[in-house]
Every structure is written in C-alpha cells, then in structure tokens.
Amino acid sequence: xxxxxxxxWRRQWRSQPQVPLELIRKVERETVNMRLSWISQILPALIGxxxxxxxxxxxxxxWILLAGGTWVFILIGWYFLVQNYKGVWEPSAAxxxxxxxxxxxxCRRTLNDIRFSIVMMWLLTAFVFIADYQIxxxxxxxxxxxxFLIVAAAFAFATVIVSIVFIYQIRKRRRTKxxxxxxxxxxxxxxxxxxx
Amino acid sequence: MRPAxxxxxxxxxxxxxxxxxxxxHQLLSANGPALLRLASSYTNSRSDRDDLFQDIALAIxxxxxxxxxxxxxxxxxxxxxxNRAITFLAQRRPVTASDEDIEVPDPRPNPERGFATxxxxxxxxxxxxxxxxxxxxxxxxxxxxxxYTEIAEILGISESNVGVRLNRARQMLRQLLEVQK
Numbered sequence: 001x002x003x004x005x006x007x008x009w010r011r012q013w014r015s016q017p018q019v020p021l022e023l024i025r026k027v028e029r030e031t032v033n034m035r036l037s038w039i040s041q042i043l044p045a046l047i048g049x050x051x052x053x054x055x056x057x058x059x060x061x062x063w064i065l066l067a068g069g070t071w072v073f074i075l076i077g078w079y080f081l082v083q084n085y086k087g088v089w090e091p092s093a094a095x096x097x098x099x100x101x102x103x104x105x106x107c108r109r110t111l112n113d114i115r116f117s118i119v120m121m122w123l124l125t126a127f128v129f130i131a132d133y134q135i136x137x138x139x140x141x142x143x144x145x146x147x148f149l150i151v152a153a154a155f156a157f158a159t160v161i162v163s164i165v166f167i168y169q170i171r172k173r174r175r176t177k178x179x180x181x182x183x184x185x186x187x188x189x190x191x192x193x194x195x196x
Numbered sequence: 197m198r199p200a201x202x203x204x205x206x207x208x209x210x211x212x213x214x215x216x217x218x219x220x221h222q223l224l225s226a227n228g229p230a231l232l233r234l235a236s237s238y239t240n241s242r243s244d245r246d247d248l249f250q251d252i253a254l255a256i257x258x259x260x261x262x263x264x265x266x267x268x269x270x271x272x273x274x275x276x277x278x279n280r281a282i283t284f285l286a287q288r289r290p291v292t293a294s295d296e297d298i299e300v301p302d303p304r305p306n307p308e309r310g311f312a313t314x315x316x317x318x319x320x321x322x323x324x325x326x327x328x329x330x331x332x333x334x335x336x337x338x339x340x341x342x343x344y345t346e347i348a349e350i351l352g353i354s355e356s357n358v359g360v361r362l363n364r365a366r367q368m369l370r371q372l373l374e375v376q377k
Contacts, residue, residue: 006338009369012317013233013324013339024242090240093321101318 023099027091030106034085041081044074062138066131073124080116084109100187107180114173118166125162129155220257223273230340231277237324237336238281248284252277267349274342275350278333285329323372331365338362 051067088106091098136142136151224231235248255276263272324332337347344355351358 005366005370009320010339010341012320013336014229015317092240092325093318095315095318095321097315098318098322 023096023103027099027102027106030103031089034089037081041078044077048074058139060135060138062131062135066128066135069127069131073120073127077120081113084112084116096190100183100190104180104183104187107176107183110176111173111180114169114176118169121162121165121169125158129158216260220260223256223260223269224253227270227273231273233340234274234277234281234336236321237332238285240325244284248281251284252280255280268346270342271346271349274337274340274346278350282329319373320369323369326372327365327368331361331368334358334361335365335369 048067048070051063051070055063055067088102088109091102133142133151136147142148142151231252232245232249235245235252238248239245256273259272259276263269267275324335327335333351334347337350342350344358347358348355353361
C-alpha cells in the first residue's frame with residue numbers, strides 16, 4: 001500500500017493551502033457582482049412584460065412585433081449570460097493557483113460579456129427605434145411637424161444615453177484587459193518563482 | 197432529594213462534563229486538520245466547508261457521551277464526520293459566499309510553497325472532487341493514513357470492498373489527473 005504514487009498524493013492532500021486574503025476577497029467580490037448582474041435582469045424582464053401588456057391592450061401588429069422582438073433579445077441575452085458564466089462561480093480548489101486561474105478566466109468571460117453587450121445594445125436600440133416609429137406611424141402619432149420633432153428629440157436623447165453606456169463599456173473593457181494582462185504576468189511570475 | 201445529595205450529583209455531572217469537554221478539545225486538536233480536509237473534499241466553497249466542519253464538531257460533541265470504546269476514537273469520529281458530510285450533501289444548497297464569510301487563519305502566502313506545487317495540489321483536489329462519492333470517501337480516508345479495517349468500519353463496508361473501491365478510485369484519479377495535464 002505504501003507505494004510512491006500514494007505517498008505523493010498523501011503529501012499533496014495533507015498540505016494546507018494558503019491563499020492570499022486579497023485574492024480571496026477579490027474573487028468573492030466578483031462572485032457577488034456576478035450574482036448582482038443576474039438580479040439586474042429583472043429590469044429587461046419588466047420591460048418585456050410591459051411590451052406584452054402593450055401588445056395585449058392595443059392588439060396592434062407593431063406592438064406585437066415589438067413585444068416578440070424584445071423577448072427574443074431578452075432570451076438571447078439570458079442564454080448568453082448562463083453560458084458565459086458557466087464554470088466560473090467558484091475556484092476548483094482553495095489554492096492560490098486555482099484562485100489566479102479563476103480570476104483570469106473571469107476576466108476573459110467579462111471581455112466576452114462586454115463585446116456581446118455592445119453588439120446587443122446597438123441592435124436593440126435600432127430595433128426599438130424602428131418598432132416605435134412604426135407604432136407611432138400606425139397610430140397617427142406622427143402627423144404634425146412638432147410630433148416629428150418630439151420623437152426625434154426622444155430618439156436623440158436615447159442615443160445619447162446608449163452612447164454613454166457604450167463609452168462606459170469601452171472603458172470597462174480597457175480596465176479588464178489591463179487586469180487580465182496583470183494576472184497573466186502574475187501567473188507567469190509565480191510559475192517562474194516556483195521553478196527557481 | 198436532599199440538598200447535600202443534590203450538590204454531590206451536580207458536582208459529579210460537572211466533573212463528567214469537564215472531562216468530556218477536555219476529551220472533545222483533545223480530539224479536535226488531534227484530528228481537526230484531517231476533518232477540515234475531509235470537509236473540503238465535499239465542497240469547494242470555504243463557507244460551506246466551515247459550516248460542515250462546525251456540523252461535524254457539533255455531531256462529535258453530541259455523540260461523545262455515547263462512545264463506549266467499541267472502536268478507536270479516530271474511527272468513531274470519522275464515521276460521524278462521514279455521516280454528517282453525507283447529510284450535508286443531501287441538503288446542499290447552491291454555493292453562496294459574501295465578503296463577511298471570508299476568514300483565513302493566515303493570509304500570507306507561504307514562500308516555501310511554490311506555485312507549481314500548488315497547481316499540482318489544486319489538480320489533485322479537483323480530481324478528488326470529481327470522483328463519485330463512494331470512491332472519494334475511500335481515497336480521502338486512505339490519504340489520511342487509515343487502514344482497510346478502519347475504512348471498512350467507518351463506511352460500513354467489507355475490507356475487500358474497500359480494496360476494490362480503492363483500486364477503482366486510484367485508476368479514476370490517475371485518469372482525471374492525466375486529463376488535467
């Protein structure tokens with residue numbers, strides 16, 4: 001029974017892994033944020049519900065298309081969220097290596113998330129603009145010049161908001177890339193140190 | 197009951213309780229790290245691991261007065277620990293942890309332990325986590341230096357069954373470690 005393989009495993013098993021506290025805190029903070037990102041999905045669900053209510057009340061084809069389209073976007077978003085954060089909820093073990101690996105993987109997933117969010121955000125904005133325009137046109141909400149001006153102003157305002165979110169996403173992407181670079185360097189450094 | 201007799205009874209009870217407490221602390225300090233490792237083989241979450249460890253300690257404390265020495269104390273507490281762990285798995289909720297949950301005994305990384313070593317350990321922990329429960333139990337107890345007889349007693353299976361499970365566990369562990377490389 002006392003073969004080498006078992007002895008090696010025994011030694012590894014009995015070692016008490018020590019993970020730097022800051023690293024644990026960082027990972028746990030990220031976990032909380034990931035959970036919050038799920039809670040924030042209540043907002044699109046509410047918007048989706050509102051479009052359904054609108055479609056039911058008006059029985060208008062444009063409203064029905066708006067509701068259907070909105071839910072397609074929401075479901076795609078949720079599917080992506082589930083897939084993107086699969087397997088990165090907790091470290092594989094309580095070791096520095098596992099925590100660093102998890103942080104690196106989370107950075108990569110965040111970059112995917114940002115890329116996806118930017119594309120979806122502009123597509124959704126364009127879709128909502130077109131659908132709203134069709135609804136207003138169909139219900140006679142765009143008859144006078146002032147109607148057009150008000151709608152144009154509302155669209156411009158929405159575009160400004162989306163652009164601000166876009167800039168925020170770009171900055172977040174830059175920050176995440178810097179963090180990923182730091183973590184990759186840290187991993188390389190730790191690997192080098194352990195070989196010395 | 198007369199006051200003097202009552203007093204003697206309370207004194208005797210307190211003495212027994214004090215002896216039990218001392219025994220309990222001795223057991224925990226001697227087997228604490230092994231029990232913590234056992235708890236960590238059932239969950240990846242630190243807070244869950246700590247909860248399970250507390251559950252195990254409580255179960256040992258409650259069972260200690262009933263210990264009659266039919267088996268060794270080590271076997272006795274590991275049997276309790278495994279039973280608690282199985283109950284824990286059955287009741288397991290999704291992992292949650294907040295900043296408040298984090299308590300690390302010593303936050304400083306140990307400079308003598310290399311990153312590569314930690315990676316190997318992480319791989320072993322992960323591989324053990326991925327083993328089916330029957331094999332996981334046998335391999336973790338083996339890694340805690342338990343004999344076939346002790347493992348058989350703890351898990352309530354025959355010694356030959358321990359041998360069979362251990363062989364399969366080792367094979368699977370080898371394969372899992374190979375895949376992780």
